[in-house]
Amino acid sequence: MGSCQLEGCAGAIGGPGGLLFAQLLNTILSAQCALNLKNEYPADRTEELLGMDDPSYDFVIVGGGSAGSVLASRLTEVQRWKVLLIEAGEDPSALSEIPGLLLTLQGTEEDYAYEVEPQANACQGMKGKRCRWSKGKALGGSSVINAMLHVYGNDRDYDNWAKLGNTGWSYQDVFPYFLKSLNCPPGLTGAAGEHCRSGGLLDIRSYNYTESKMHQIVLDAARELGIPILESLNAGKYLGYGKAYGTLDKGRRVNVAKAFLAPARDRPNLRVVKSARVVGIAMEGDRASGVHVTLRNGRSILVKASKEVIMSAGSVATPQILMLSGIGPRDHLREMKIDTIADLPVGKNLQDHVIWLGIQLELTNHTGEPFTQTKLLDDAYDFLVHRKGEFVSTGGVDLLGFVNLRDPQSLYPDLQFHHAYFPKGQVFKVETIMRAFNIDEGITAELVRKTSQADAIFVCSTLLKPKSLGEIKLRSADPKDPVKIYANYFTDPEDEEVMLKSVDFVKTFLETKIFKDFSIKMRHFDIPGCSDTVPDSREYWKCSLSHVAGTVFHAVGTARMGPKGDPRAVVDPRLKVHGVQRLRVIDASVMPVITSGNTHAPVIMIAEKGSDLIKQEWLSKDEL
Numbered sequence: 001m002g003s004c005q006l007e008g009c010a011g012a013i014g015g016p017g018g019l020l021f022a023q024l025l026n027t028i029l030s031a032q033c034a035l036n037l038k039n040e041y042p043a044d045r046t047e048e049l050l051g052m053d054d055p056s057y058d059f060v061i062v063g064g065g066s067a068g069s070v071l072a073s074r075l076t077e078v079q080r081w082k083v084l085l086i087e088a089g090e091d092p093s094a095l096s097e098i099p100g101l102l103l104t105l106q107g108t109e110e111d112y113a114y115e116v117e118p119q120a121n122a123c124q125g126m127k128g129k130r131c132r133w134s135k136g137k138a139l140g141g142s143s144v145i146n147a148m149l150h151v152y153g154n155d156r157d158y159d160n161w162a163k164l165g166n167t168g169w170s171y172q173d174v175f176p177y178f179l180k181s182l183n184c185p186p187g188l189t190g191a192a193g194e195h196c197r198s199g200g201l202l203d204i205r206s207y208n209y210t211e212s213k214m215h216q217i218v219l220d221a222a223r224e225l226g227i228p229i230l231e232s233l234n235a236g237k238y239l240g241y242g243k244a245y246g247t248l249d250k251g252r253r254v255n256v257a258k259a260f261l262a263p264a265r266d267r268p269n270l271r272v273v274k275s276a277r278v279v280g281i282a283m284e285g286d287r288a289s290g291v292h293v294t295l296r297n298g299r300s301i302l303v304k305a306s307k308e309v310i311m312s313a314g315s316v317a318t319p320q321i322l323m324l325s326g327i328g329p330r331d332h333l334r335e336m337k338i339d340t341i342a343d344l345p346v347g348k349n350l351q352d353h354v355i356w357l358g359i360q361l362e363l364t365n366h367t368g369e370p371f372t373q374t375k376l377l378d379d380a381y382d383f384l385v386h387r388k389g390e391f392v393s394t395g396g397v398d399l400l401g402f403v404n405l406r407d408p409q410s411l412y413p414d415l416q417f418h419h420a421y422f423p424k425g426q427v428f429k430v431e432t433i434m435r436a437f438n439i440d441e442g443i444t445a446e447l448v449r450k451t452s453q454a455d456a457i458f459v460c461s462t463l464l465k466p467k468s469l470g471e472i473k474l475r476s477a478d479p480k481d482p483v484k485i486y487a488n489y490f491t492d493p494e495d496e497e498v499m500l501k502s503v504d505f506v507k508t509f510l511e512t513k514i515f516k517d518f519s520i521k522m523r524h525f526d527i528p529g530c531s532d533t534v535p536d537s538r539e540y541w542k543c544s545l546s547h548v549a550g551t552v553f554h555a556v557g558t559a560r561m562g563p564k565g566d567p568r569a570v571v572d573p574r575l576k577v578h579g580v581q582r583l584r585v586i587d588a589s590v591m592p593v594i595t596s597g598n599t600h601a602p603v604i605m606i607a608e609k610g611s612d613l614i615k616q617e618w619l620s621k622d623e624l
C-alpha cells in the first residue's frame with residue numbers, strides 16, 4: 001500500500017479520486033486507533049506510591065482481574081475507604097477489543113501461558129506433551145482474553161455449595177448478585193425473563209453471529225431429536241441447546257476493567273498500580289498487615305492495609321502467593337523451607353473443565369460463501385469501519401448444548417458442547433485454534449489439510465463435573481518461579497467414560513433430516529500418536545481423548561470455601577482465610593465445586609457478593 005504513494009508509482013491517482021482513496025486509508029487507520037481505550041482506564045500510580053513514606057490503604061486488592069476489578073469498583077463506592085488495586089499486567093490491548101481475534105491473544109504478553117506438568121494419559125497431542133493454561137495478565141485479567149460467554153451454571157451448583165456448609169451461597173442467595181452487574185438490552189431481558197436486567201455496569205449482548213448456517217443446522221437437528229431449544233441458557237432450564245450471550249457490546253469486547261473500573265477511574269479513593277507484582281503477604285503474627293510488592297522499576301516496597309488484604313490474583317497466582325506467605329499445607333511448605341503460619345489445603349481441590357477437540361463433522365455441501373483471502377480482508381474492513389461481520393463473532397462458540405449422558409432422567413447436565421465452524425479453506429482459523437490449545441505440528445498439519453477439502457464443525461465436548469482433582473504446588477520459594485500445575489485430567493476413570501459417551505451422542509445427529517440434507521458426516525483425522533488404532537474404534541477415541549483434550553481455561557477451587565472444621569477448606573463462607581485475620585480470598589479459587597458452565601459470570605457474582613460481605617462487616621464496625 002505504502003508503495004502506491006512512492007514517487008514513480010504508475011498507479012498513483014491524483015485529484016478528487018486520489019483524495020478519496022487517501023481518505024479511505026485514513027478512515028481505516030483511525031478506526032484501528034479508536035480501538036485503543038488506554039485513557040479510559042484508571043491511571044497508573046506507581047510514582048505516587050514511590051513518593052509515599054509509609055504507604056497505607058484501608059483495603060489492598062491483589063490482582064485487577066475479573067474479581068479484583070469488581071471489588072475495587074464496589075469498595076470505592078464507600079467514599080471514605082481508600083483502596084489500592086495492584087495488577088501485574090497493563091491496560092488491555094486494542095487487539096483484545098476484537099472478539100473474532102480472541103484466540104490470537106494466547107501466548108502474547110497478556111497471557112501467563114502456564115505450562116501444565118506432563119501427564120501420561122492427557123495432553124499427548126500438545127507441544128511438548130503439555131497442556132497450556134492461559135490466564136489473562138492485564139487490568140481486567142482473564143476477562144481480557146476469554147471467549148466472553150456469559151453462563152450462570154445452574155441452581156443445583158449453588159445449592160450444593162450451601163449444602164457443603166457454605167451458608168449464604170444457595171442459588172436463591174447468589175442469584176441477586178448475578179443480576180446486580182448486568183446491563184442487558186430490552187429484547188434480551190424479555191427473552192431471559194427475570195434472569196437478565198438492564199441498568200448494571202456489565203453489558204451483555206448477543207454475539208450477532210453471521211458467518212454460517214451452522215447454528216440453525218445444529219439447532220434444527222437438536223429439535224428433531226427432541227432436545228429442548230432454550231431461549232436463554234441462564235433461565236431455569238439447564239438441559240438443551242441454545243445461543244449464549246456474551247460480555248460484548250457494539251462489536252467489541254467488554255472486559256471487566258472496562259465495565260467496572262473505567263466508570264470509577266476518577267474516584268479520589270481509588271489507586272491502581274500496574275505492572276506491579278505482589279510477591280508475598282506481610283504478616284504480623286496471624287494477621288495480614290499488607291503486601292510486599294515489586295514495582296515496574298524493580299523496586300520492592302511494603303504497602304500496608306489497615307482493614308484487609310484481599311487476594312484476587314486468580315486460581316493459579318492466589319494459591320502461589322498464599323503459600324509463599326506461609327499459608328498452605330505444612331508438609332509442602334516445609335519442603336519449600338517456608339515457615340507455616342496457617343496449615344491449610346491451599347492449592348488442592350483444583351478443578352477444571354476439560355474440552356475435547358476430537359469430534360469433528362464434515363459438510364460436503366457448503367453452508368456459507370467459500371472462504372477466500374479477499375473475504376478475510378472484507379471482514380477486517382467491516383469490523384474496523386462498521387463494527388460488524390465475522391470479527392464481531394467468535395466463530396460460533398456461542399452455540400452451546402447442555403446434556404446429561406449418564407442419566408437421561410436428570411434435570412442437570414454433565415456435559416457441555418461448544419461448537420466452532422471452519423469454512424473450507426479457512427486455514428488461518430484452524431491454525432489459530434490449534435495454537436491456542438498448544439496442539440503440536442503433526443496434528444495441526446493434518447487439520448489444515450482437511451480444511452482444504454471441506455467445511456467442518458468441531459463439536460467440542462466439555463466435562464462439567466470432573467471427579468479428577470488437580471493440585472497447584474510451589475516450584476520453589478522464589479516468587480519468580482512458576483508454580484507446578486498438576487491438572488490430573490482423567491485420573492478418575494469415570495471422567496474418561498463420560499467424555500467417550502459424547503461420540504455416540506454426536507452420532508445421533510447424523511440421523512436427522514437436516515444433517516442428511518447437508519450431507520454431514522463424522523470426519524476422521526489422523527493423529528500421529530494414534531496411528532495403531534482403527535478409525536472410529538473405542539481405542540481410537542480413547543487415544544484421541546488423551547491427545548486433543550485439554551483445558552477450556554476454567555481452573556477453580558484452589559482456595560476452597562467451606563465452614564470451620566472442614567479439612568478441605570481454605571476460606572470460610574465469608575471468604576476469610578481460616579485462622580488468619582484480615583485476609584480474604586475473592587476470586588475463582590474459592591469455588592468449592594466447579595459450576596456446570598463457563599466460570600466467568602460465577603466469578604463476577606462471587607466478587608459482587610464478596611464486596612457486600614466486606615461492606616456489611618466494615619460499615620458496621622466503622623459506625624462503632
Ligand SMILES: Cc1cc2nc3c(=O)[nH]c(=O)nc-3n(C[C@H](O)[C@H](O)[C@H](O)COP(=O)(O)OP(=O)(O)OC[C@H]3O[C@@H](n4cnc5c(N)ncnc54)[C@H](O)[C@@H]3O)c2cc1C
Binds near residue numbers: 139321552588
Ligand atoms: C482463554 C480463556 C477463555 C475463557 N473463556 C471464558 C468464557 O467464554 N466464559 C466464561 O465464563 N469464562 C471463560 N474463561 C474463564 C474466566 O475468564 C475466568 O474464570 C475468570 O476470568 C477468572 O477470574 P479471576 O478474577 O479469578 O482471575 P483473573 O481474571 O485471571 O484475574 C487475576 C488477576 O490477577 C493478576 N495477578 C496475578 N498474579 C499477580 C501478582 N502476583 N500481583 C499482582 N497481580 C497479579 C493477573 O494479572 C490478573 O489480572 C476463560 C478464561 C480464559 C483464560
